[in-house]
Every structure is written in structure tokens, then in C-alpha cells.
Amino acid sequence: MQLSFWEQDTFFSRLDVVIAGSGIVGLNAALNLKKQAPQLRILVIERGILPSGASTRNAGFACFGSCTELLDDLRTASENDVFSLVERRYKGLERLRANLGDAAIVYENLGGYELIDKDDTFQQCEAVIPHFNKLLKPVTGLDETYINASAKIEPFGFRKVNHLLQNRAEGQIDTGRMMAALLHKTMAAGIRIINGLGVTGFTAEENGVAIHTDQDFTIRSRRLLVCTNGFAKQLLPGYDVEPARAQVLITKPIENLRFSGTFHYEKGYYYFRNVGNRVLFGGGRNLNFEGERTMEMALTPQIQDKLEELLQTVILPGTPFEIEQRWSGIMGVGNRKSTIIKPVADHVFCAVRMGGMGVAIGSLVGEEAAEMVVQSL
Numbered sequence: 001m002q003l004s005f006w007e008q009d010t011f012f013s014r015l016d017v018v019i020a021g022s023g024i025v026g027l028n029a030a031l032n033l034k035k036q037a038p039q040l041r042i043l044v045i046e047r048g049i050l051p052s053g054a055s056t057r058n059a060g061f062a063c064f065g066s067c068t069e070l071l072d073d074l075r076t077a078s079e080n081d082v083f084s085l086v087e088r089r090y091k092g093l094e095r096l097r098a099n100l101g102d103a104a105i106v107y108e109n110l111g112g113y114e115l116i117d118k119d120d121t122f123q124q125c126e127a128v129i130p131h132f133n134k135l136l137k138p139v140t141g142l143d144e145t146y147i148n149a150s151a152k153i154e155p156f157g158f159r160k161v162n163h164l165l166q167n168r169a170e171g172q173i174d175t176g177r178m179m180a181a182l183l184h185k186t187m188a189a190g191i192r193i194i195n196g197l198g199v200t201g202f203t204a205e206e207n208g209v210a211i212h213t214d215q216d217f218t219i220r221s222r223r224l225l226v227c228t229n230g231f232a233k234q235l236l237p238g239y240d241v242e243p244a245r246a247q248v249l250i251t252k253p254i255e256n257l258r259f260s261g262t263f264h265y266e267k268g269y270y271y272f273r274n275v276g277n278r279v280l281f282g283g284g285r286n287l288n289f290e291g292e293r294t295m296e297m298a299l300t301p302q303i304q305d306k307l308e309e310l311l312q313t314v315i316l317p318g319t320p321f322e323i324e325q326r327w328s329g330i331m332g333v334g335n336r337k338s339t340i341i342k343p344v345a346d347h348v349f350c351a352v353r354m355g356g357m358g359v360a361i362g363s364l365v366g367e368e369a370a371e372m373v374v375q376s377l
Contacts, residue, residue, distance in 0.1 A: 001215040011192065012219050015041050017373060018211055020199045020235070021227035022046035023055035024179070024358050025351050027186045028099075028366020029225055029373070034189045036374050042191050043221070047198030047214070051179060053230040054358055057329030059248060059271055059282050060175040061262045062096075062107065064089035064360050066114045067125040067146055067165050068267055070132065073337070079135075085337060087139045089360035090169070096178070096363045104181040105173045110261040110274075112170025113149060115161045115314075122163040129165075140169040156259035159317040172262050172273055173359065199226075199235060204346040223373050224348045227366075230330035231295055232352040236344060240334040241353040245292045247303045248282035250275065252324045254316070265314070270307075272315060278324070279316065281307050297328050331356045341368050349373055 003012065017033055019026045022044050030044050050056050065086045073082045097107055116122045129146045136145040149166035158164075187193060198214040202224055211219040226235055230243045254277055262273040270283035284303035285292045291300065304326060311321060332353045334340075339361065340353045351369035354361060 001217055003217055011194065012043070015043050015219065015221035016377070017042045017223045017225060018209075018219060018221040019044045019225045019227055020211075021051070021053075021229065021231075022183070022193055022195070023051040023053055023227065023229065024182065024362030025229065025354070025366045025369065026051075026225075026227035027182045028363050029227060029351060029369045030186055030191045030366075031189055032367045032370035033373060034191055036370060037377070040377075043219075044186070044191060044193045045197045045199065045213075045219075046193065046195045047228075047231070049195050052330075053228070054246070054329040054331050054354075054356075055362075056175060056179045057248070057327060058175055058246075058359060059262075059273060059280055060173045060178075060275075060359070061112070061271065061273065062093050062171040062173050062359060063112050063167070063262060063264075064093065064170065064357075066112070066167065066264045066268060067129065067132065068114060068116070068121060069264075071124060071128065072267065083135050086136070088364065089357055090139050092361040092364040093359070095367075096359070099363060100178065100181045100185070105178040107171055107173050109169075109171040111149075112167040112262045113152075113264070114165045114167075115158065115263060115265040116163040116165065117161055119162060122165075125165060136169075142168055145169050152259075157317065157319065158259075158314060160314050170262060175359075178359075199228075201235065202345070202348055204348060209345075209347045222347065223376065225369055225373055226344070226348070226350040226352065227369070229332035229352050229354055229358065232332055232350065234295075236350060236352070239340060239344075239350070239352070240336070241332045241340060242293055242334060243295045244285060244331045244333045244356070245294050245296070245298075245328050246282055246331055246356075247284060247292075247299055247307070247326070247328045248280065249304065249307055249323050249326045250280045251278050251311075252322045253277045254279065254319060254321055265310070270310060279311070279321070281311060281315070283307070295330055297330070299326055299328055331358070339365050341365060341372060343372070343376075347376070349376070
């Protein structure tokens with residue numbers, strides 16, 4: 001594609017910062033760059049018609065750590081590291097709510113739950129809950145963040161579940177409205193966003209960077225910030241960030257749906273929630289880790305059939321339901337749960353590897369990435 005003089009001069013000239021990726025991180029980075037340095041000419045480019053990875057395709061969980069997840073993390077990391085990450089997630093959610101407002105993102109504090117079917121797992125959790133609550137009180141402000149909610153199993157209608165734990169500080173959002181509000185705020189700040197334009201590579205130059213696109217033209221900017229998360233491997237092949245596909249479905253409305261809130265099952269590999277009187281259900285990556293390590297937005301019978309089976313036998317036993325829609329999203333994960341926010345070449349930076357917690361930490365990561373870029377200019 002050859003740009004006209006007008007296109008080149010108006011949209012792609014005299015750029016200070018180009019951000020690849022218009023998801024939660026990319027847009028928050030753009031907003032904070034503009035806030036810190038209003039004179040900057042910032043362009044956000046996005047390969048899809050909407051943010052392509054997970055920002056508009058996630059389940060809308062405002063979560064920061066289930067009890068079994070924290071126990072698992074403590075096997076390989078120190079208590080300080082684990083709970084510092086939990087605090088970071090919680091603060092990120094608070095920042096998201098403050099930036100956009102609860103009404104705009106339809107935030108509801110309905111609680112986060114964990115379904116547990118093994119007695120020994122529950123006993124391990126029960127033993128550490130008082131300590132976890134003590135560590136989290138300065139973060140959440142609650143005397144008891146985690147509580148035993150097993151009495152709700154029968155009212156919720158679950159089967160094959162022996163125990164239920166509740167995180168009282170977790171909630172849920174409307175992912176679509178959250179991203180719509182963030183896009184509106186970004187454009188209102190005078191930041192241009194161009195969709196349908198992907199980055200295929202970059203070349204560092206003396207005074208900036210040449211950004212190669214999938215439309216066969218090159219953009220030049222003083223700085224490039226890569227915020228492509230699950231697709232980061234294409235531009236950062238040497239970095240510990242891999243794509244992880246998450247498959248999701250949602251039911252048609254169910255009359256007299258018996259539960260509300262967000263729920264994790266089998267160490268969080270399955271997750272579901274109510275969306276009004278519908279059930280959104282996703283996960284199953286543990287059935288085929290290698291196959292789900294992909295950037296392809298597709299669905300597989302293996303995982304979709306398992307999701308329907310669990311709906312029938314565990315979540316909605318005896319309740320008729322119909323599937324209305326199915327989709328997938330691409331997360332960015334790695335051997336560590338920490339994000340990667342660092343320079344990758346002269347004039348080039350990245351903010352990637354959200355580890356499936358982009359809703360929770362994306363706002364903070366965007367701010368930190370903006371600060372890093374500003375300091376380089």
C-alpha cells in the first residue's frame with residue numbers, strides 16, 4: 001500500500017511515540033503519556049478492528065487471587081513476592097475503577113468464589129485463611145477477605161462440589177463497556193488510534209525507530225512501545241512471553257438463575273460468572289496446554305464439549321440451557337507471573353505478559369510504561 005502525501009503528512013508524520021496495541025495497557029500508556037507530556041504526538045496502532053488479544057474478549061473478572069492460587073504460588077515464590085503481586089493487582093483494579101468510574105464499567109462487587117471438591121485441598125486453605133486475611137487487611141480494608149461460603153453450595157445449585165470459599169473483595173465488570181469508555185477517554189485526549197494496522201517488525205535508527213507494518217509501509221517515530229501482550233512473541237522472540245488461548249461460551253438467558261458472582265474451579269483453569277441471567281463460562285486450557293499455546297482465534301471440540309459437560313453436571317445440573325455464543329481470546333503468559341516492562345532496543349520499549357490478569361493490572365502497567373518512555377525522551 002502506498003500512502004498519499006495527505007495521509008503521510010496528517011497521520012504518520014512528526015510522531016513522538018507509537019504504541020502497538022490498543023488494549024488496556026496500550027491505551028492507559030497513551031493516556032498517561034499525554035498527561036505527563038501534553039505536547040507529545042502519540043499514535044496507537046491496532047492490528048484488529050477492535051483490540052485483538054484479550055482486552056475485549058476476557059470474562060470480566062475483577063479478581064486478584066484465589067486461595068488455592070496463592071497456596072500454589074507460595075510453593076515457588078516467597079510470601080513477600082506473592083502478596084506484593086496480590087496488592088499490585090488489587091491496586092490496579094482500584095485504579096481502573098477510579099479512572100473510568102464504576103458506572104461506566106458496570107462494576108459489581110458480587111464476590112469471587114472458588115469451588116473445591118477435594119477435602120484435603122479445602123483443609124489446606126482453611127488452615128491458612130486467618131494468616132492470608134491478616135496479610136490482606138491493609139490492602140482490602142476487610143478483617144476477613146476470605147471466608148468459608150460452603151453454605152451457599154445448595155442455594156447456588158451446584159453439584160459435585162464439597163466446599164466453597166469466597167473472596168469478599170472481588171467483583172465483576174462489563175468488559176465491552178470498560179474498553180468503550182477507555183477508547184472514548186483516549187480519543188477525547190487527542191490521541192489518534194488507527195485500527196487494521198499491525199506491526200511486523202522494527203529497526204532502531206539513530207534518532208528513533210522505523211516501524212514496519214503489515215500494509216507494506218513504514219512509520220517513523222522517536223519511540224515505539226510494544227503492548228501486544230499475547231502476540232508479543234512475533235516482535236519479541238527472545239522474551240519469556242507465550243500466547244495462551246482462552247475459549248469461552250455464554251448461554252441464553254436462564255429463568256431464575258440461582259447464583260451471581262465470579263467463580264473459579266479446578267485451580268482456576270475453569271471460570272464462570274453470571275452476566276445478568278446468563279452464564280459465561282470459559283477455560284479448559286489444561287486439557288491441551290500445547291494446543292492452546294497459539295495465536296489462532298479458534299475453538300476446539302475438546303474444550304467446548306468439556307465446558308458444556310461441566311455446565312450440565314456441576315454448574316447448572318437439572319437446569320435447561322442453550323449456548324448463544326462462543327469465542328476465544330489470547331492471553332500473554334510466561335514462566336513468571338510478573339509483567340515485563342523494559343527497554344528492548346534503542347528507542348523501543350515493551351509492556352507485556354499480563355498472565356491472564358490484564359483487567360487487574362493493566363491500568364498500573366500502562367502508567368509504568370508511560371513513565372519509562374517519558375524518561376527516555
